Amino acid sequence: MRLVGRRLRCVRGGREVFSDLDFSVLSGEALAVTGRNGAGKTSLLRLIAGLLVPAAGQVAVEGGSDELTTAEQAHYLGHRDALKPALSVRENLSFWRDFLGGARGDTLPALADVGLDHIAHLPAAYLSAGQRRRLSMARLLAVRRPIWLLDEPTSALDAAGQALFARLMDDHLRLGGLIVAATHAPLGIAVRDLRIGGPA
Amino acid sequence: MTALTALIRRDLHVALRVGGGALIGVLFFLTVVVLMPFAVGPDLALLKRLGPAILWLGALLASLLTLDRLFTADHDDGSLDLIVMSRTPLELACAAKALAHWLAAGVPLIVATPVLGLLLNLDGAATLAVALTLLAGTPALTLTGMIGAALAVTMHRGGLLLAVLVLPLSIPVLIFGVAASNAAISGADAFGAPFSILCALSLASLVIGPVAAAASLRHGLD
Amino acid sequence: MTLIDLANPTRFLSLTAKVLPWLAGATAVLLIVGLYQSAMAPDDYQQGATVKIMFIHVPNAWLAMFVWGIMSVAALGTLVWRHPLADVAAKAAAPIGAAFTFLALVTGSLWGRPMWGTYWEWDARLTSVLILFLMYLGLMALWRAVEDPSRAARAAAILTLVGAINLPIIKFSVDWWNTLHQPASVMRMGGSSLDRAFLVPLLVMAIAFSLLFITLHLAAMRNEILRRRIRTLQMMQAGRPTV
Numbered sequence: 001m002r003l004v005g006r007r008l009r010c011v012r013g014g015r016e017v018f019s020d021l022d023f024s025v026l027s028g029e030a031l032a033v034t035g036r037n038g039a040g041k042t043s044l045l046r047l048i049a050g051l052l053v054p055a056a057g058q059v060a061v062e063g064g065s066d067e068l069t070t071a072e073q074a075h076y077l078g079h080r081d082a083l084k085p086a087l088s089v090r091e092n093l094s095f096w097r098d099f100l101g102g103a104r105g106d107t108l109p110a111l112a113d114v115g116l117d118h119i120a121h122l123p124a125a126y127l128s129a130g131q132r133r134r135l136s137m138a139r140l141l142a143v144r145r146p147i148w149l150l151d152e153p154t155s156a157l158d159a160a161g162q163a164l165f166a167r168l169m170d171d172h173l174r175l176g177g178l179i180v181a182a183t184h185a186p187l188g189i190a191v192r193d194l195r196i197g198g199p200a
Numbered sequence: 201m202t203a204l205t206a207l208i209r210r211d212l213h214v215a216l217r218v219g220g221g222a223l224i225g226v227l228f229f230l231t232v233v234v235l236m237p238f239a240v241g242p243d244l245a246l247l248k249r250l251g252p253a254i255l256w257l258g259a260l261l262a263s264l265l266t267l268d269r270l271f272t273a274d275h276d277d278g279s280l281d282l283i284v285m286s287r288t289p290l291e292l293a294c295a296a297k298a299l300a301h302w303l304a305a306g307v308p309l310i311v312a313t314p315v316l317g318l319l320l321n322l323d324g325a326a327t328l329a330v331a332l333t334l335l336a337g338t339p340a341l342t343l344t345g346m347i348g349a350a351l352a353v354t355m356h357r358g359g360l361l362l363a364v365l366v367l368p369l370s371i372p373v374l375i376f377g378v379a380a381s382n383a384a385i386s387g388a389d390a391f392g393a394p395f396s397i398l399c400a401l402s403l404a405s406l407v408i409g410p411v412a413a414a415a416s417l418r419h420g421l422d
Numbered sequence: 423m424t425l426i427d428l429a430n431p432t433r434f435l436s437l438t439a440k441v442l443p444w445l446a447g448a449t450a451v452l453l454i455v456g457l458y459q460s461a462m463a464p465d466d467y468q469q470g471a472t473v474k475i476m477f478i479h480v481p482n483a484w485l486a487m488f489v490w491g492i493m494s495v496a497a498l499g500t501l502v503w504r505h506p507l508a509d510v511a512a513k514a515a516a517p518i519g520a521a522f523t524f525l526a527l528v529t530g531s532l533w534g535r536p537m538w539g540t541y542w543e544w545d546a547r548l549t550s551v552l553i554l555f556l557m558y559l560g561l562m563a564l565w566r567a568v569e570d571p572s573r574a575a576r577a578a579a580i581l582t583l584v585g586a587i588n589l590p591i592i593k594f595s596v597d598w599w600n601t602l603h604q605p606a607s608v609m610r611m612g613g614s615s616l617d618r619a620f621l622v623p624l625l626v627m628a629i630a631f632s633l634l635f636i637t638l639h640l641a642a643m644r645n646e647i648l649r650r651r652i653r654t655l656q657m658m659q660a661g662r663p664t665v
Binding site: 046049050051052068071072074076078079080081082083084086087091094095096098099100101 | 206213218278
Binding site: 347351354355356357361364365368369371372375376379389397401404408412415416419420 | 501553556557559560563564567568573574576577580581583584585587588591592594595596598599602
């Protein structure tokens, strides 16, 4: 499958963020969106996720499901972790698995993959920033979606966490998934660059 | 269906655990009712006459105040993005959140009514009438208030502004809620007519509320 | 909004610049004629000269509701067609509608003073107008609460439409509540049985006030467009890279 954006134009708060932006990502490919602050990296991801409406142009998935929108075939990992501090690690994950329509079953394997299985019963309030990020990553594993939209995915992670995430992304690409990531730092996998908003 | 039950369960858990706001609503309700005798005097006959009105006003304010964070909490932690993106229609997700909120914050108000009726010198039948009208009318309050709660996401603030926007919309519910209670207590007017209209208002807001809230959320994200 | 999007509002600006003086003139003429006819209208045999407040009160009350209707149409324009002029029309109409509603309240209570002996009676009609006034103020508060005009427009559009659905329900509820508490309303007009001597000045005044609304609304829309241009220019200046 292929994720394409054609002649995208984004206007936010009366200000044009970018215009005439084209991109295309194939299965098994990762696109790293780079650019200076305010160039519209987050806006581009949110456009693809359907959370912002483009002022012009369109985003389409070719060769995916006909019945689902782009957003419904995508995972969005934003700055905020979408966790409820009052719920336990396991409850947080199983809520998103059920809500996003993942296969029923134990959530422990996904938690084990991100190294959180030993604290599955603790409230999410006790987690560090890095652990919260890992728990968000577990959401991507608990529900299979071909498109991963990642906004600064490795920002809160230590070296071990970054290596772990690189391995997860690599697995996802090998299974035919595709990734669009907004990032400043290298992701640790083979990527194609998309620079927006002129020179940094 | 799994998605909606999961959402309802999550919202209930969050509301009822430490840090959740469900029981603060009841506490607020209690405080407002306790304040009333200080304002109008401890005249039991007068309090009895004003009882249904006081209980309804208290319930109205309590349900409005607890609605404040219905969507902004999900917006602040990023959950709202995922809810908007999901395959579940946003209108249904909004209705599910409203149901969860009503179960966590509305039902306790109704359960507390008999105790507060005692303080206001209402007899058993009168208390039952008020509780019954609250049962029929509080869903409408939650569902109209939800529109304001969804607008609060766009406004980046809730609180007073939300109250200013939503309170005029809840006037019909207040009118028919109090009228039905009074009719049941005094027996002078028919109870059936205002009570049916109250139920109709709840049903109508079951349609308007989620649709308007979902539209507001779709247009309000950035 | 960039300069390309202003092309359409630009046409609007040049068009209204031509139309506005004529509209203002027609409004002034009709207002003078209407006021003169109102002054010349005979006194009511029951209410005396106070009946003449009607010639101001009724057009204001009519416009109070009409402006909400205009805003609802504009709200549809905002949500369905995402037309920038619809945002501008809705925003410009709200304070004018609030002003007409306020005038309807003031004249209504002045009219009621000799009838009821108080300036305020919880009369069904006046109470509904008061609630409408509160909703106008809430809407204006919403416009002021959101900095980004297009986001504010969409939020206000949803509230306007919800209000449009709710207003008849509120009106019905208040009427019902009123009959429950006080059976007879003092302020009752004959409707179709209104005498010709009253009807003609009332119609003239209604048309004059409607023209007044259109004039004020177009002028306010022009101001709003210019205000947005200034905002756009300021943002472009802020967005320009520092040398």
